[in-house]
Amino acid sequence: MTIRDVAARAGVSHQTVSRVINNSERVNDDTRARVEATITEMGYRPNAIARFMARGRTYNLACLSPNLTDFTYANIIEAAETEARRLGYFLLIASAPDENSFTTLIDQLLLSRRAEGLLVISPFLDARHERLPRNIPVVFVGAEPQQGRAPSVRLDETKGGYMATRHLLELGHRQIAHVTGLMIEDCSRFRLVGYREALKEAGIDFETSLVIEGDWSATSGYKAVQQLWQQGAQFSAIFAQNDRMAVGAIRAIRDAGKQVPCDISVIGYDDMPLASYFDPSLTTLRQDMSAIGRQAAQLLIDRLANPRSPLKHVRLPVQLVVRTSTAPYVMKGGS
Amino acid sequence: MTIRDVAARAGVSHQTVSRVINNSERVNDDTRARVEATITEMGYRPNAIARFMARGRTYNLACLSPNLTDFTYANIIEAAETEARRLGYFLLIASAPDENSFTTLIDQLLLSRRAEGLLVISPFLDARHERLPRNIPVVFVGAEPQQGRAPSVRLDETKGGYMATRHLLELGHRQIAHVTGLMIEDCSRFRLVGYREALKEAGIDFETSLVIEGDWSATSGYKAVQQLWQQGAQFSAIFAQNDRMAVGAIRAIRDAGKQVPCDISVIGYDDMPLASYFDPSLTTLRQDMSAIGRQAAQLLIDRLANPRSPLKHVRLPVQLVVRTSTAPYVMKGGS
DNA sequence: ATGAAAGCGCTAACAA
DNA sequence: TTGTTAGCGCTTTCAT
DSSP: OOHHHHHHHHTSOHHHHHHHHTTOSOSOHHHHHHHHHHHHHHTOOOOHHHHHHHHTOOOEEEEEESOSOSHHHHHHHHHHHHHHHHTTOEEEEEEOOSHHHHHHHIIIIIIISOOSEEEEEESSOOGGGGGOOTTSOEEEEESOOTTSOSOEEEEOHHHHHHHHHHHHHHTTOOOEEEEEOOTTSHHHHHHHHHHHHHHHHTTOOOOGGGEEEOOSSHHHHHHHHHHHHHTTOOOSEEEESSHHHHHHHHHHHHHTTOOTTTTOEEEOSBOOTTGGGSSSOOBEEEOOHHHHHHHHHHHHHHHHHOTTSOOOEEEEOOEEEOOSSOOOOOOOOOO | OOHHHHHHHHTSOHHHHHHHHTTOSOSOHHHHHHHHHHHHHHTOOOOHHHHHHHHTOOOEEEEEESOSOSHHHHHHHHHHHHHHHHTTOEEEEEEOOSHHHHHHHIIIIIIISOOSEEEEEESSOOGGGGGSOTTSOEEEEESOOTTSOSOEEEEOHHHHHHHHHHHHHHTTOOOEEEEEOOTTSHHHHHHHHHHHHHHHHTTOOOOGGGEEEOOSSHHHHHHHHHHHHHTTOOOSEEEESSHHHHHHHHHHHHHTTOOTTTTOEEEOSBOOTTGGGSSSOOBEEEOOHHHHHHHHHHHHHHHHHOTTSOOOEEEEOOEEEOOSSOOOOOOOOOO
């Protein structure tokens, strides 16, 4: 069923129908009413594809994420999708776990399907970013683009790292171990910077031996603690760069016969679902992923309307959530 | 840049270029080589939109889910998206939390954007299913369609309920409380059926007072346990229909000064991320959500090719994962 | 093996 | 206010 079928039935030209469905001013009220009646009667829906074709615009945006299952990504995507739709666009979502699929998808979504803009959720900057077509608006979520050529939305990771460490310092801890995420990712580096800043401010020397790199998995948190002890490290608190590793660390501590937070305090990051239901409930930093997604979508659509506007780099705040996995430092007996 | 630009540059007609990019047989090898060279040289990409227009096919599928963040949905969607892409389609993903957005999206995706098929992730059957357009292939994930008019993919929920209960029975428990999900959802009902079957098989009378409806949240699991005790229910084990409620139940048990699994065994459902990191680690039923997503995509694409093939209703198995939140029944002293 | 013509369903410019 | 005429970039006849 096409615009012409409707036109024939309503006794007008197809152009008039077009005007009606596009809310053009220049239509007689009677005619409009008649056409609209015919449309509902026939159950006609304009073909968006043909519309794209004629207008040269798709109102499609693309979103590439390493995966769709990680709850942080999922939250960002859901919010971005909803916001995009609210603003009259549609977000094409795809998972690009590796560089190959990333490149292929860029091709499919931007070049073939003519998405008008791209949202890249990317924890780190690697070669794939060089494949990005110029002249198509891009917004980065997570990592910032190399040359600062595209807008980005990020959480204030440095501040987060600082706040987590500061919380432990305020509880009286002086020896604070730090389990980072993958150091190829921007956020890990920034959180580490925050950790160092807080220590420095407190007049505590930074000890390399207290920092260990994890891979975000609970297992890596578990192993990190074991390794720290094995290397003879002394610490009364741990700052893990995400909740999963924090949970792993807690397990390791408990398996070693110690208690959290009595013997060792642990702070995580993310405030993942059920963080409050672990035992002990996790002290952590909450990130508003939905806000990121919304902002990212807005930034991208802004850019579409205004390609030459100055690049914005949005940085959203994080929030400390104190629960029961951290406690004041207590001097321990023994050597 | 269009097919004609390439044609002009290569000194052929635009039609020949079309033949080349469509791998038509009827092209001279020399010509093909020349055209292909021109294509790479110019970086030409066929406009998929125009192609849809001319061919009348979009190769788009749509997927509607209550949300994108629940890890079970996210897994299904990710797998379906990947599989669809592998098979030459693209999955348009959108979250439809309520009936309104569901209806709107059906309109946008199927009618306007001409998606060729629909994947509905839907835990329950409500009015929205009546809005589904006929003559467009639909596959249901989760709930089964009323009239069995569309194919569906589901886990064997009844079997899962049976297995969970059976596990507790084999440990010697006779009084098994059951915290269900929302009873408007199919899976809750089926799992309850499995629970009853297992009891019956073991010669145990079904007690309404031991069954309580939750809403899938940890909080509801917590409250369910409190309510059971308040009503004077006696039980040595709990079967919660998801892990979140199981976690809530465990918290309630502990808050009441009892231990899991010594005093009360708890089994969950889903094997959610970090289920093994809770304390105690959760005994639960694992569902292969990725398999569901893959199967659903395949079923839908099958149906596109073969609209009159018999409706398939795939039912995938679930798997018992025994951890430490369940233990053999021990007779307690006291009255 | 290649090219010319027509049309997919719509919008944009122009004409009436 | 309405209708007519051209395309959008491609594919699909049908000629050659």
